[in-house]
Amino acid sequence: MVLFFLILIFGWIPFDQAEESSVFFRRNLTLFFIPAGVLGLKYFSLLKEQGLALVVSACLSSVILMVVSGKMMR
């Protein structure tokens, strides 16, 4: 992505050409994440053991992150 970003910034590939093919991926972005979420089912028993620490720390950290980044960007 970084490489593609730099290529576009320096104008090595015309924007219109890149735009056309990227629209399809952007419009359906959510769809491509669905299988990963459904397959989370596989780790159900593992999540039961240490899941609380995993989920709580990740959620709390995300809340802090979201508020901090939203406030900084204002």
Add this chain to the structure above:
Amino acid sequence: MIVWKELFWVTSTIGLFTLFRKIIPTRITRFIHPGVATMLTLIGILLIFNVPLDEYEKASRWISVFLGPAVVALAVPLARYWLMPEFSRIRKKILFISLISSFVGLSTGVFLARLMGASREVVMAVAPKSITSPIAIPLLERFQGPSELSAVLIFFIGVFGVMIAPFLFHIFKIESDIAQGYALGSAAHGLGTAVSFEKSEKSGAMATLGLGLMGVWTSLLFSIAMVLGAI
């Protein structure tokens, strides 16, 4: 036979998503996102009919194979907005803020997981939770970390972030499209970005900036922390 099964799961995943996107009114998509609704419905179907997960995994590869290119495709709006005159003043600011964001996301996650007595493996799974999975999975694999566990957590955090965001934005008065998009992209990566694009294109572009820069900075910080033995 196998081909028909695969075709069935691919069709039903895309079909359900299209259906939910049509029937759920835009007013409430912030609370029940079509992607989440599709996921829960599919989990329900798999459990009720006792479908082996390998069967769905094999079939769903036809869909998840697009995840990599989709993230690369995000470079297009990223570059377009990066070059826009109204963003030119805040370019350096965005670079700097995203470095702080990624430090906050990484350090609070690791600190809280340690505080709750998590094993090193779980700490390693929590650390990259704010990076988009196509970047996080190869990163964890390089350090022999629990990449599958992290992939699940990352998806969950995306869902959680998208659901909690409206409340957080309301409580902490984060109102501008730019700030909301940036916060969603940084904390809820791919799914947050997808939701931001539904709100407005500017918001989506900021989310993309957040997601992309978080991915780059956090990979860097994570690698440094691993080498120094801090994780």
